[in-house]
Amino acid sequence: MQRPAPTTVAQHLAGTAQSWHDKVSTGGPFPPEAGRYRLYIGLFCPFAHRANIVRHLKGLEFIIPVTIVKPYPKGDDAGWPGWQFNHPSNGAHYKGADTDPEFGAQYLHELYFKADPAYKGRYSVPVLWDTVTKTIVNNESAELLRDLQTSFDTLLPESKRGEILYPVHLREKIDKMTEWMQRDLNLGVYKAGFATTQADYDVAVPRVFAALNVLEKTLAQNGGPYILGQELTELDVRAYATVVRFDTVYVQHFKCNLGMIRHDYPQLKKWLAGLYYSDGEVGEAFKETTDFKHIKENYTKSHKDINPRAITPMGPWPDVEPSQQGDDGKKVGGVKMRKVLELEKKLLMEVGFIELAREVYKELSGNESLYMWTAAGAETAWVLE
Template sequence: MSTKGSTSDMTFPPDWHTGPDDSFHGKITKDGPFQPEKDRYHLYIGLFCPFAHRANLVRKLKQLDKYAGIDISIVKPYPKDEPDTPSKPGWRFNLKEESQYEGATEDKLFGYRYMNEVYFRADKSYKGKYTVPALWDKKLNTMVNNESAELLRDLQTAFDELLPKDVAEVTLYPKELQGEIDTVAGWMSDHLNTGVYKAGFAPNQEVYNKNLPTVFAALNKLEKLTKHHGGPYILGAKMTELDVRAYATIVRFDTVYVQHFKCNLGMIRYSYPVLHNWLKGTYFNEEAYRETTDFRHIKENYTKSHLDINPKGVTPMGPWPEVEEGYEKDWNLILLAHDLNDQLQKAILEAQNLTTLAKPTPRPSTPPPRDPLFQRTKDAPLSDYEKRAKAYNAIVARYQRVQINLRVLQEKVASYREDVRGLEARFVPARKMKKVKHDVEAVGNAAGNLEEGVVRLGVEVGEARRAAM
């Protein structure tokens, strides 16, 4: 169970580990202390943790378990003592003499009970968090790195010389996309990956109200970005690091974050059709994504270790299924009704706003006569009648815009129906056609309902306008 090797005669980079309060920041390089060698490294993870998930996912995508011999030890999802101190040591491993938590493992290197013992083996004075992921060097008997973002990037290329050519050529950080990846990763990390935690662990209503909208703003941006590139991945035809970063959070969103972290302004499956199809594609079509996802670990970790949020430790049964089936390979079908539905929602919102303005406003009284010698000057305040008349004129102008939007909407519905007929002529499978027809007809029906509402609204606005004049 023990490892061989020593750090006593080894010179380490100054930023590897600056002291007991610092994390570990080592990199796998040919010319440094941590060199790319087969069967030398071991990864500690928790299947519940989205940040450990990213490192483990790269390990599987690059087949580092097979070709670099990087095995894993998996901590149990609960209990976790808080805070992390020597007396409350945090995450635990399975032990042979105790009941086994399915999917967790023993500490395969040392047989330790707690993750903090691994940290103290690397630094007896360590005072930081006992987090996962953590990469261990069996040769030098120390920790290489426990920063998930650094491991996510480093593991992508560090062992390429040990891999078959076709596997080594798999890159999640292609040169031509690095600028866009870095930009998106920045706001995704701040507002989505860690944003759900900022909202979920908010100490009061004010902090929650401040952080929750940014989570959904990030989801909105990600939905538009994925739609813009047309799938199947976030940046289009190539899987990149962004897919790994997004997946670790989004696969947990409906299952945990909606109810546990109160991120309930929407759900992926109902509010984000493009990201929903992307999630189904990554989960069901990419083996590495599915194999590294364990929903029992995920759900029981959040609900049974965050007892300040969920004191009774009850784990919800739903949602079911955790990831819905029915991935649509033809992304044009996913996008077909999406734009129209977007515009429909905007038109409905405009009509609702217009209704709100029109209905409760009382009719203005008859305009008072004015003495021609004392006409209102340019800067004089408006009379009560003039204020009401101005408000109604504004309502009528908005109503006219709604009518224009409706006509555009109706034209698009007609155009999309033509597209459906064209798809039928190309012998698109009946099952797909049924869904497309259903989606387009649903939008058409909604547009029809909106048209009826606009007609009724027109009568009200007309009456209000006549009263104002």
């Protein structure tokens, strides 16, 4: 079958470093069919993790098979030759990784070059691959997080249809929180971990903890068990993929060590344990897609500039600390470093959490009576009485 032509201006432009942005849809060049598409992921990657969680929550495990790359080695600083599959030519079989059933490929980059022989970008996961036209449909995790919620609905029972993680009545809140969560938390840990100067690191780390502080307060305000209250949303998927890696990897490997989820964030700790140790479909979607061996060995054995001896720490233990009976469900934690609080206040104001920002300002000022809170339209400020 001939490869379909690009359907929108956003589709991949051959010979460039652009990503692929198409989607599976009825009547389009990539129609929904069971077994036609394959999702390539790494269990280590938080962005690929998002797509795999949605795949489970939607009940797509038998509609979209998955193929898992090895967590290391990755290659040189430019990412060449990139992620590998289990293959006779590259040494020992890595438990939990797969051989490539499509082409018997050794490297993920082979799929990229089959989709575009002149491709000039990076060879990342996730990749949604069409086995009929032999091309990439999409390799943008944020788009897959959204698209997989509806693309295969014609093949699913009524109870599984629709944007189950993006309900209409919560979309404004989800969109507003997604922007800063991606910027300051999901990408923020990487800005800290890959900082090449002290100044860049000093800027990045407080932003990460300001975002965690805001999530902590949001959970407390909404009462759980999920970020926006009683409904599981995309925000939980986005946050989980980073937070579940936080104590295990980001604290030591990326030097995000102002605090830990298990010690400093009781609301986030309870929320994380609730997802990870949950029974039924939720537990399967979150815990069963989380492999700490892949996660820890990827970061510690593929970043030679950060960890040149490639020694993987044993701890912390357990990987996710369970909520204990008697835990104070009303206690709100967070890192109280002044720079973090200043950024937290700014972030709370940015997203419109005015009263929460006021509470943070009280912590910063130490004397609330010296100040008053004013709000005018979109602008808010503290001023002297």
